[in-house]
Amino acid sequence: xxxxxxxxxxxxxxxxxxxxxxxxxxxxxxxxxxxxxxxxxxxxxxxxxxxxxxxxxxxxxxxxxxxxxxxxxxxxxxxxxxxxxxxxxxxxxxxxxxxxxxxxxxxxxxxxxxxxxxxxxxxxxxxxxxxxxxxxxxxxxxxxxxxxxxxxxxxxxxxxxxxxxxxxxxxxxxxxxxxxxxxxxxxxxxxxxxxxxxxxxxxxxxxxxxxxxxxxxxxxxxxxxxxxxxxxxxxxxxxxxxxxxxxxxxxxxxxxxxxxxxxxxxxxxxxxxxxxxxxxxxxxxxxxxxxxxxxxxxxxxxxxxxxxxx
Numbered sequence: 349x350x351x352x353x354x355x356x357x358x359x360x361x362x363x364x365x366x367x368x369x370x371x372x373x374x375x376x377x378x379x380x381x382x383x384x385x386x387x388x389x390x391x392x393x394x395x396x397x398x399x400x401x402x403x404x405x406x407x408x409x410x411x412x413x414x415x416x417x418x419x420x421x422x423x424x425x426x427x428x429x430x431x432x433x434x435x436x437x438x439x440x441x442x443x444x445x446x447x448x449x450x451x452x453x454x455x456x457x458x459x460x461x462x463x464x465x466x467x468x469x470x471x472x473x474x475x476x477x478x479x480x481x482x483x484x485x486x487x488x489x490x491x492x493x494x495x496x497x498x499x500x501x502x503x504x505x506x507x508x509x510x511x512x513x514x515x516x517x518x519x520x521x522x523x524x525x526x527x528x529x530x531x532x533x534x535x536x537x538x539x540x541x542x543x544x545x546x547x548x549x550x551x552x553x554x555x556x557x558x559x560x561x562x563x564x565x566x567x568x569x570x571x572x573x574x575x576x577x578x579x580x581x582x583x584x585x586x587x588x589x590x591x592x593x594x595x596x597x598x599x600x601x602x603x604x605x606x607x608x609x610x611x612x613x614x615x616x617x618x619x620x621x622x623x624x625x626x627x628x629x630x631x632x633x634x635x636x637x638x639x640x641x642x643x644x645x646x647x648x649x650x651x652x653x654x655x656x657x658x
Contacts, residue, residue, distance in 0.1 A: 429626030465504030476552025564602035
């Protein structure tokens, strides 16, 4: 555990009790998990400017593109988002009509690739050498495909499928997935019941091992988990929650570092992101979010980082 967080961690339980006692006075506070956010905010205040510079530091971000409709996807329900550093493009999946969709970084639809045999694709990650991983929440599977500019469709079962388990999870299965090249693993997030993080070894072209390994998730005071993304610069994890209207940064130990609210009036947002279902980050640090049914957002770090607790 980083030494910079020790004073905060020692006081964590005491502060949790005090904050939760205060926060529990209204049903709205409980619903929005303001007690958890207050704890993260307290932790943010412990960090020096140098430490903030070494993190993603979400309070320094502002929305620069808001609610742009993704053309032709209004009836398909976009879910998850992943960035491809080779092509400089983004990928999302749609559930009602299972499709892998490639997007430009300004929210233009570039191509649509049908996902044959999929029931409810919810997660997508870009790996190495043109490989993409897709999770199917209803079938509880993870598939890895090789993708190139000529790919016109992808079929379930055409490559080995990894069984994600949790047969009784129903619609509370795996929604988030992210590729962690520095540690050679996929990180997967279970939506709820409970919210949890797991890892699965991979070389970027196929999964290794036959079991998911639980990861620490101390900072996940969320009503649900919608999506994950790894910052390629710091190795920190972005965790998105639609129901909590929250984007959270976790460090390598699973401890919260910073967060932003996705409510209107916060971090440059004119209105609340309706249902944030996907997040991705590029090599310059820009953050991209998709919301059901087909809305696209871009957040960019400001030159002077703000200490705004929102």
